[in-house]
Amino acid sequence: MERLSLVFSFTIALFQILQTVTVVTAQSPAPAPAGPTNITAILEKAGQYTTFIRLLKSTAVADQINSQLNNTNNGMTLFAPTDNSFSSLKSGTLNSLTDQEKISLIQFHVISSYIPLSQFQTATNPLRTQAGDVSNYAFPLNVSTAGNQVNFTTGIDNATIANTIYTDGQLVVYQIDKVLLPLSIFGPHPPAPAPAPSKPKKASRSSASPSSDDASSALYVKVHALESFAVAAAAIAAFWL
Template sequence: MSNHLLSSFPVLLIFLFSPTNLAQSPAQAPAVPVAPTVPVTPAVPVTPMVQAAPTPSGSPPNITAILEKAGHFITFIRLLKSTQTDTLIRNQLKADSSNGLTVFAASDNAFGNLSTGALNSYSDEQKAQLAKFHLISSVLSITDFQTVTNPIATEAGPSIPMNVTESGNQLNITTGTVNTTVTGTVYTDNRLAVYQVDRVLLPLYFFSTPAPAPGPVPSKPKKKAPAPTGLSGDASVSLSGAVRVIQRQLGVVSFGGISCCRTSFVCLS
């Protein structure tokens, strides 16, 4: 009996410590599936020429608000305000009979390219004309410039025109002193079109020096009559202020106020 127990003891030990009877470890949580990486699309850079939102119907477009929203037009806005051109634009856009306006807005970079102190050197009248020279008295789209007649009159007056030509959706502008192109559209609707230019549109007459007015023509000095040189046979001679003797090829002798002819010795008093 004891021998039988001893012989079965190893078998019991093997049974107790077999892998099937050992305590199983807790089951591991299933791995959370990782979502596939979605490629991030880089943001599209915003170009400087973002068109401002259209103005609500019935309200005239506000040129300064449009330029402020677009940015980089600080100097041009200051020029419009100091010359009251912004008020002119607002009043014209309010008018029922207005044909609209086209504005060539010079960027801050354009004014920075002017010679130092150039803008401040202009008189108030010149600054006002400079601001108005950037305005055309009708609203024109890019394609409208295909049919315009050059030179185009500006708000500065018909005597200060410019030429604008369209070539492949590009507007070329020349003023006689400045050649530039439109670099983008800032704003457009049925009453107002605003285009950016990177050169200040300087009118030709700013650089034209008028010829001085002709002065009075100096009068030539009058020639004095030659003084009598003496007595001659062919001259009329006055003697003593009373008697005039005309004698060809004869001499005359005067004695104390009495004139005598040498040939006849006849004395005349």
């Protein structure tokens, strides 16, 4: 009877140990498999970014983003317009762009640094995107905030951050409600510089001074007149004598 009691106690203790091990194992899930960051995969998972994904791929900007994220420690901020945002553009807008303009358009939605939502409140305008030049008539992008709302203006249209799609401390992707249209592509051309004042023309030698032929003719006239005057004077003198 005593042996049976010991076996029963051992069985209970073993059961409790196994139960504890099971609980610890369940609370420690296996880490997710690591893999390179892929911006188009992030957008595909989020949905409603078909047009933006197509442009990222056709312009090779997606490859550039993935390369920077996976091969450097540099951060990146991406503004992703939804399919509805592209649908609201004037018909034929994208088809009217050259290949280089499409590249610049997509680069205008990328900043080569990681900007959390709260940092837009202290950001310096204009923001420099991968499109480059931020001067007037080029690619200026200005940001303003009102409470938790973040707004952008390009000089052509205005957009607002609607949602944070993805963030990992190096990459942040924001959903925006409009396509950012840069001045360089969609705006008026800068005014042409004023023409330089014309210089007064110098008088030609022919009009400023007489030619040698004219001078010779004038000298002949003078000599002939003096000879005629002398002949006339001599005739008068002879008459009075």
